[in-house]
Amino acid sequence: MDKAGETKPCKLGDRSTSDVTVCLKNCEGRPEYFYSHSSILANKSKFFADLLSNPNSGASVEIYCSEFNYDHHVSFLKFMYLPEDSVLNSFESVKSAIGILEVSVALKCEEITKSCIQYLEAVPWEDKEEEEIIKAVSKLGPVAVPVLARIQPVDVSATKNVFIAAVRYATNTGGSCPPFGDELKISAQEQVEYMLGEDEETPLVTADEEVKSVVRMGLSHIFSLFQKQLSSLLLESDLTSEALERNVMQYVSDLEWMCNILPKMELMKDFVSNWAELSGNVVGILEDKKVDSVLWGVKVKLIEVTGKALEAVGYGNVILPAPSRVQLLKTWLPYIRKMKPLLDSKGIEDASFTHRMNEDLCQSIEGAIVSFILALPSNDQADILADWMEADQVRYPDLSEAFEVWCYRTKSAKRRLVEGLNRIDNPTVSL
Incomplete structure (x- = not known):
């Protein structure tokens, strides 16, 4: 109660x-x-x-x-x-x-x-x-x-700071590295790509000189680590180690990631210039007897990275001097031409061999090379096409389209030259 x-x-x-x-x-x-x-x-x-x-x-x-x-x-x-x-x-x-x-x-x-x-x-x-x-x-x-x-959207300054921090972590250029594994670095790389997606703030961030400087520093660091790791292969006694291949692949994957983000920041020229400069040394190591029959996955991935560089130059997105373009193509074309049938034959011999140049990769590289060649001086085109026709492997890449265009242009050039000489020898007299 x-x-x-x-x-x-x-x-x-x-x-x-x-x-x-x-x-x-x-x-x-x-x-x-x-x-x-x-x-x-x-x-x-x-x-x-x-x-x-x-x-x-x-x-x-x-x-x-x-x-x-x-x-x-x-x-x-x-x-x-x-x-x-x-x-x-x-x-x-x-x-x-x-x-x-x-x-x-x-x-x-x-x-x-x-x-x-x-x-x-x-x-x-x-x-x-x-x-x-x-x-x-x-x-x-x-x-x-x-x-x-x-x-609510953060301001541009805050976005820029987060982006810079993510790039530094993704490229291991942030000073002392926290006790996290590669998974967090990969996550940082994915988030950088996501942040570069099209929105109102992206152009403001990517155009910032401090941001570009940090990205260039990261690119330089990755190239330096890649060079050291690749050069160290020639000092290794056992190149069949899976751990060793994983280490090399990590740096190659970082380079591939850079190829994905740099075009969005109009910095792909920095990558291509560095790649053109390093290519001779890279191919030299890949063709060394110690490396000749191992690291197939790394070799295919490096061809993919090279394909991105060839596309950037071949389609006019990156402008390089003609001598640099010629050197880049002459360095990689023979190697790609050699590797394609070799990888195909190994796949036929061993069904478990998975390191192949898939059809999409082959077509993109072939298209880039044809476009690349047609933008070179005529004499350089002639040298490359002559070498292609004299090689044992002419089926890939198929440069017949470039050859046809070169022939047409050569005849047109000769015709224009003759017509020009005739005009000089027989000037028109006007009253």
Whole structure:
């Protein structure tokens, strides 16, 4: 029995103390009645306060809701009876918090709205949930600031700082290396590529001279490590070690990653210039007797990297002096021409041999080389084409298109020369 003068606490659904009934109806017309208390409803919700202040409101309030937010309305009513400090611990999920927030905003309950915002600001979201959160809070004004602070775009300066830090980590140029493995470095490389995706801030970041300087420093560092690792192969006693091949492949993969990000920053020329300078030494090591029959995966990957350099120059994205272009092509063309049939034959002999130049790679390299050749001086074109026709392997790369164009241009050039000489010998006399 209650002591005299002690007030019995109100509970949702307590018919003995209820003075108003809330009826929830969904679109199907299914009603559910909640025995409530006007003092609590009016105190916590302006919607109920305004409604119940009307003398004609009666003892029952009907609220229409959809089948999708019906449960959120029920949860909202229950929350109204909780102490303010207990609401935060009562949310079941981000989805329920979003639904209750929408109901709370519609029914003008400031206390529960703030609790929803506080909960959403503090818990992790999934991508789909974030879109729903933005939709729910975008029109709430200052109360939604804590949530919006998590999703608003950072300024260019902050983006630049994060990008620089990621590049330094991805290229191991950030000073002392934290105790993480290659997985985090790979993750950093992936995020750098993602940050270079097309958006409004990307051009502002990539055009920054400090950013370019850091990227160039990273490229130089990767090239230096690659050179040292490749040169050290000639000092190794056992080149069949899988660990050794993995070490070399790591640096080659870093170079390939650089080929992916540099064009987006208009820095591919830095890569190609370095690659052209190193190519003679690289091919020399690859053709050394010690390396001749091992490291097939590394060799294929280096051909892929070279293909990116050939494409950049061949299609005019990187402009190099003619002597540098000729040297780059003359260094790699014989090696690629030799490796293609060799890799194919090893694959035929051994089904488990997986290091092949796939069709896409072959076509992209062949197309780049043809375009590359046609942009060279005519005499250099003639030297390369003559060497191609005299070689044992003329099927790949197929340079017949370049040869046909060269022949046509040569005849056209001779015709223009003869016509020019005739005009000199027989000048037109005009009166």
